[in-house]
Amino acid sequence: MDWQRFRENSYNGLWKQNPGLVQLLGLCPILAVSTTLVNAVSLGLATILVMAVANLAIALLRNFIPYEIRIPVFILVIAALVTMVDLAFNAYFHELYLVLGIFIPLIVTNCIVLARVEAYAAKNDPVASTIDGVMMGLGLVWVLAVLGGTRELIGAGTLFAGIDMIVPALSHIDVFGQDYSGFLLMILPPGAFFTLGCLIALFNWINARAASRSERASGEPSAGAEQAEAATGA
Template sequence: MTKPRVSELAYNGLWKQNPGLVQLLGLCPILAISTTMVNAVSLGLATILVMAVANLGIALLRNFIPYEIRIPVFILVIASLVTIVDLSFNAWLHELYLVLGIFIPLIVTNCIVLARVEAYAAKNDPWSSTLDGVMMGLGLVWVLAVLGGVRELIGNGTLLQGIDMIFPSMSAIQVFGDDYPDFLLAILPPGAFFALGCLIALFNWLNSRASAKSQRKTQPAAGEASVEIEAASASAR
């Protein structure tokens, strides 16, 4: 795979076609589990693993799967991987497993996973498909991390609450002090909608600003070219 192709897949997954901000896929886990940064990132990393391996497996098998039964086969592959992830969390990260609860098995029905398998892995080579799954997953992770961090910071005044479930020697960071009054709205589902709406608005503003900046750069060049053409035509007369 060429370097421009890698850059294109990375840019699409992390920004241009971000699953959380552009495609608006997987909103249920995005809104429900982003109460803390640890919960959000943990579920996002589990989703990356499923997406990468599912894309790899489907890309390897795409020529052997009949078109008529492709969706059931895709779901079967994804469900098998999610079962492995679910059992792994239960075995090695049991406290985090209890917190994430049903949202780990629900990765099977996550539109992000099935969409990338159907739209990309079923039509491309294994390496490109794996990279696409990783980048799309990372795009979801950074959205989850920002949402979880903002909601946790505003709601509880902390960051990395629950990190001891993964690394027992670590503890949460109390950013605003122990006397910070909890802002319950930020932790409840309405807070998730407000935070996601603000993040999408910021994302769109950054894109429009970059587009306007690129247009300003191209306009002088076009103006100079038109002046040169006019000068050439005048000299020809």
């Protein structure tokens, strides 16, 4: 895999085709689990693992999978990987496993995973497919991190609440002090929709400004060339 292709896969996953902000896939976990930064990132990392290994497995087996039954085979592979992740969370991060609950098994039905397996891994080599899975997963993780961090910060005035479920020696940070009463709406489901909407609006605004700057930059040489031609004709 060449460097140009790696950059393209990275840019698509992290920004251009971001699954959370552009494709709007996996909204159920995005909205439900992003109450805290730790919960959101934990589920995102589990999704990365499933996406990367699923893409690798399908890319290796794509020539042996009959086209007519490809979707059931894809789901079977994803379900096996999610089961392994689910059991690992239950064994090593039991408290976090109880908090995330049904959303770990629901990775099987996450449209992001199945979409990348069908659209990319089934048509490309194993290395490129694995990188695509990782980058798409990272694109979801940073969206989850921003959503979870924003909702936790405004809603409860803390960051990294629940980090002790992963690393017992660590504890959360009271950003606004213990006297902060919190803003309950941000922790409730409406806060998830509101925060995601603001994030999508900011994302579109950044893209619009970048496109405008690109148009102005590409237009300047042509304007200068026209002036030079006019001066020559005069």
